[in-house]
Amino acid sequence: MSKPRIVVVGGGAGGLELVTRLGRRLGRRGRAEIVLVDRSPTHIWKPLLHEVATGALDSGLDEIAYASHARGNGYRFQRGTLCGLDRQQRRLQLAAVLDDDGQEILPPRELAYDRLVLSLGSVSNDFGTPGVAEYCHFIDSPEQAEAFRRDMLATFLRYSATVQHQAPQLRVGIVGGGATGVELAAQLYDALLMLHSYGVTELDRHQLDVHLIEAAEDVLPALPERVRQAVREELEGLGVQVHTATKVTEIDADAIHTADGRHIATDLNVWAAGIKAPDILAELDLTLAKGQRIAVHETLQSVDDPNVFAFGDCASCPQADGGTVPPRAQAAHQQAQRLYRNLLAQLDGRPLKPFVYRDRGSLISLAHFDAIGTLMRGASARRLFVEGHLAKFFYASLYRLHQRAIHGNLKTAVIVLVDGLNRFIRPRLKLH
Numbered sequence: 001m002s003k004p005r006i007v008v009v010g011g012g013a014g015g016l017e018l019v020t021r022l023g024r025r026l027g028r029r030g031r032a033e034i035v036l037v038d039r040s041p042t043h044i045w046k047p048l049l050h051e052v053a054t055g056a057l058d059s060g061l062d063e064i065a066y067a068s069h070a071r072g073n074g075y076r077f078q079r080g081t082l083c084g085l086d087r088q089q090r091r092l093q094l095a096a097v098l099d100d101d102g103q104e105i106l107p108p109r110e111l112a113y114d115r116l117v118l119s120l121g122s123v124s125n126d127f128g129t130p131g132v133a134e135y136c137h138f139i140d141s142p143e144q145a146e147a148f149r150r151d152m153l154a155t156f157l158r159y160s161a162t163v164q165h166q167a168p169q170l171r172v173g174i175v176g177g178g179a180t181g182v183e184l185a186a187q188l189y190d191a192l193l194m195l196h197s198y199g200v201t202e203l204d205r206h207q208l209d210v211h212l213i214e215a216a217e218d219v220l221p222a223l224p225e226r227v228r229q230a231v232r233e234e235l236e237g238l239g240v241q242v243h244t245a246t247k248v249t250e251i252d253a254d255a256i257h258t259a260d261g262r263h264i265a266t267d268l269n270v271w272a273a274g275i276k277a278p279d280i281l282a283e284l285d286l287t288l289a290k291g292q293r294i295a296v297h298e299t300l301q302s303v304d305d306p307n308v309f310a311f312g313d314c315a316s317c318p319q320a321d322g323g324t325v326p327p328r329a330q331a332a333h334q335q336a337q338r339l340y341r342n343l344l345a346q347l348d349g350r351p352l353k354p355f356v357y358r359d360r361g362s363l364i365s366l367a368h369f370d371a372i373g374t375l376m377r378g379a380s381a382r383r384l385f386v387e388g389h390l391a392k393f394f395y396a397s398l399y400r401l402h403q404r405a406i407h408g409n410l411k412t413a414v415i416v417l418v419d420g421l422n423r424f425i426r427p428r429l430k431l432h
Helices: 013-027 046-054 066-073 142-160 179-197 225-238 279-283 329-347 388-407 409-425
Strands: 005-009 033-038 076-079 081-086 091-095 104-106 109-112 115-118 170-175 208-213 241-243 248-251 255-258 263-265 268-271 308-310 361-366 370-377 382-387
Touching (some): 005 013, 013 066, 033 066, 046 142, 046 179, 046 388, 066 076, 081 279, 115 329, 142 268, 170 263, 179 208, 179 225, 179 361, 225 241, 308 329, 329 388, 361 382, 361 388, 370 388, 382 388
Parallel strands (some): 033 076, 170 268
Antiparallel strands (some): 081 091, 091 109, 255 263, 361 370, 370 382
């Protein structure tokens, strides 16, 4: 009897944690063949991309090579982009892999599976707003974050060249007052302080004009009012101009245009307003729910096929209260744990259990300036408000928990030690 093949498409936080668990439990023991498919050769934790975008985090140090990680954890890695699915034949199609010059590295391929898990995450939703694709940066991937960082450094240098002749104002527009937009706004001020201290730019914080634009009535609309208020006060204290209840209608090379007729002049733009599932999901012959997310049962199985699973941002999983699981990193982490157990149960012929989301709270990091958020107090569901050093500790622990899931306790402890040493050895900002 041949070994069953479990293919996981998408090596984000949830996908990598899942294949790591499956590889250690099934792959190493020869009970199943575990395959991870991702378009990128490396992984980096998506909630850290705003730090990559400003150079506060060096992706070259923190990224994980899938091929190396696979070898040590009992699974195989296949680089490729999902472009088609044949559920009758249980085969998926992968597009050709091209290099930076457009030359083919790997040809189009097909990959057979017995169980398929889709963990494709999400991408920014521009809602069809004119000019966004042409004049805005996105921060959905390490490549996009690096592109913004290079543009940011070039813009700082360009404006610094004129500082002796006039008092320039560097204007940055961030559309979207969710976690990414809020954290990026604070991170920009921290980056400017570091660049100024290293002598890279003559600009100071008073010459940085950041506009944070949100269509809802307040920033971080999904979070409690106390958190929203504290975050907004901190941002405005830094100098961020917060525009709420403001809908963006168009973006051009020099300005962001809003529905109330304002034209906010900008030199650099970031779009972080809303997310959607990747467009490829509409071509897979699977039932989709709101936001183009794959409709799944509470067991995380597709409503169309019991051998196709989906979780994370790309899946719409119902809950007992009538809602669906929110597209958050902590939800993907919890779902990876449940799906791991459900896949084991399905292979053993046991019944699958439903996924129940438990909100552990929300934390927002405002660079080195502050951290603010809430923690859920167990079954009572009471929120504990935290800020300052305590909130920073809990925020940092989220990443350490992810590292622990994919590296284990010993290696994570070594990584923590090395990170501490790097803070003394390396500059606080990536300057090249």
